[in-house]
Amino acid sequence: MIFNDFFIQFGYPQAWQMIIPAVLIAFIIRKLWHKPIIYKYSLGHVLHAKSQYKKPLPLVLFDFLRLAVVTLLALLLFEPKIIDKRSQLPLDGIxxxxxxxxxxxxxxxxxxxxxxxxxxxxxxxxxxxxxxxxxxxxxxxxxxxxxxxxxxxxxxxxxxxxxxxxxxxxxxxxxxxxxxxxxxxxxxxxxxxxxxxxxxxxxxxxxxxxxxxxxxxxxxxxxxxxxxxxxxxxxxxxxxxxxxxxxxxxxxxxxxxxxxxxxxxxxxxxxxxxxxxxxxxxxxxxxxxxxTTAHQVPVFGIYYDLLLPLGGVAFGMVFLYGIFSTLIWFVL
Incomplete structure (x- = not known):
């Protein structure tokens, strides 16, 4: 596949007008009302002073899955499509x-x-x-x-x-x-x-x-x-x-x-x-x-809608998040 022969087109490029306000509102709500859960252990301050604490790998995985799902869902709002440049149609018209x-x-x-x-x-x-x-x-x-x-x-x-x-x-x-x-x-x-x-x-x-x-x-x-x-x-x-x-x-x-x-x-x-x-x-x-006279117009006969593939990936990540949060919880 030659990548120069394809380009991405968005069916609804105005989606950013909804995404940016939603992100700002979510950020403000999290800053004002979110309170993280804190566990206190004896001698915890000693471990922290010696820099022996690090975030468990499962928590990093959860953060990655959450961010990836949100990013994919936001991308779906733009209705992305892959267009094959080689499928441009010559039309007879004026x-x-x-x-x-x-x-x-x-x-x-x-x-x-x-x-x-x-x-x-x-x-x-x-x-x-x-x-x-x-x-x-x-x-x-x-x-x-x-x-x-x-x-x-x-x-x-x-x-x-x-x-x-x-x-x-x-x-x-x-x-x-x-x-x-x-x-x-x-x-x-x-x-x-x-x-x-x-x-x-x-x-x-x-x-x-x-x-x-x-x-x-x-x-x-x-x-x-x-x-x-x-x-x-x-x-x-x-x-x-x-x-x-x-x-x-x-x-x-x-x-x-x-x-x-x-x-x-x-x-x-x-x-x-x-x-x-x-x-x-x-x-x-x-x-x-x-x-009439023949001329090239920006109409393409082959395009690949990314709605189902990206939606499937997002659903799969949500499913993995549910599985991991159920199984890995016991090893934390």
């Missing part, structure tokens, strides 16, 4: 970042084929799209009046889908649409991605806010990195109105189709309009046919 608008206007329920809000349909179709991209690394950026990188580029689809499913209006400041900042945030995630095929999918339903950056700055950043942007307008590019319970007749945010088309054209992508849930699904199905 690096994608979803950029989702979570501004206040995304709560409108204007899809005729489904009684769901824009954000609900966008979330459902995004999850369906991610489920179909088995070999692709996908990240998530959300934006309203702020742009936030919600999830780095990852192949862990389970955690990514959970993050998307947990999105709601108000998770970031919803009073605005900083489209350019969101694109730059997503580009920052893609700049160091290993794939040569970098894709960004931007979904929005309105005009950028006044305080947003110049969109041409975001386009230049994306082009310099080599990112292809697919833009999706949610809702309608026409003027529409709705009855607000407090303000009466209010105009809905209108999709700036020309701006989204400009972003897609300049970066080599495409612009889509999703006027209903069916359109949204067709958009993702079209993007799903993207060209």
């Amino acid at each position: 690096d994608i970042v979803l950029v989702l608008d979570v501004s206040g206007s995304m709560q409108f329920m204007d899809y005729d084929d489904q009684k769901k809000s824009r954000i609900e349909v966008a979330k459902e179709e995004a999850i369906r799209f991610i489920s179909a991209r088995n070999n692709d690394a996908v990240g998530l950026v959300i934006f309203g009046n702020d742009a936030v990188s919600r999830c780095p580029i990852t192949i862990d689809k389970r955690i990514l889908k959970k993050m998307i499913n947990d999105l709601y209006i108000g998770v970031v400041d919803s009073e605005g649409t900083v489209l350019a900042r969101a694109i730059i945030t997503a580009a920052n995630r893609l700049k160091d991605a290993p794939s040569t095929n970098k894709v960004m999918i931007v979904l929005t339903d309105g005009e950028p806010s006044v305080q947003d950056l110049d969109i041409n700055i975001a386009i230049k950043v994306a082009k310099d990195i080599g990112i292809k942007i697919y833009t999706v307008g949610i809702g309608s590019e026409k003027e529409e109105f709705f009855m607000h319970p407090f303000y009466g007749v209010v105009q809905k945010p209108k999709v700036n189709a020309s701006l989204l088309g400009h972003i897609a054209h300049e970066t080599g992508g495409q612009f889509f309009m999703a006027r209903n849930a069916t359109d949204m699904r067709k958009v993702y199905d079209t993007i799903d046919k993207l060209e």
Whole structure:
């Protein structure tokens, strides 16, 4: 076995946050309340003065077993695994970042084929799209009046889908649409991605806010990195109105189709309009046919979970401690 071909990975490296307080509490309790058992013998002070006393070997063995068991149990909290470096898998895939608008206007329920809000349909179709991209690394950026990188580029689809499913209006400041900042945030995630095929999918339903950056700055950043942007307008590019319970007749945010088309054209992508849930699904199905490229990702096919071996060793030491404490007690 060549040790350079293996490394240890911890599934729960945050375990030290529990271990350190527990050790400190145990230390304090022992210092304040523990009182060792003292045996007094006649002429004991004479033996001590002549340095003829030494700790019996069985007691040293007990101390070692106790320390070893505690150390192993603490190590198990980190969920250690041995990974075989030689089992790294080459996957055919691309690096994608979803950029989702979570501004206040995304709560409108204007899809005729489904009684769901824009954000609900966008979330459902995004999850369906991610489920179909088995070999692709996908990240998530959300934006309203702020742009936030919600999830780095990852192949862990389970955690990514959970993050998307947990999105709601108000998770970031919803009073605005900083489209350019969101694109730059997503580009920052893609700049160091290993794939040569970098894709960004931007979904929005309105005009950028006044305080947003110049969109041409975001386009230049994306082009310099080599990112292809697919833009999706949610809702309608026409003027529409709705009855607000407090303000009466209010105009809905209108999709700036020309701006989204400009972003897609300049970066080599495409612009889509999703006027209903069916359109949204067709958009993702079209993007799903993207060209792929082979690249190495940190996925390994062979790993050895150390939970059972280390747990077995700890149990064996506890068993030996019980046996020795029963048998050796009579010879002390």
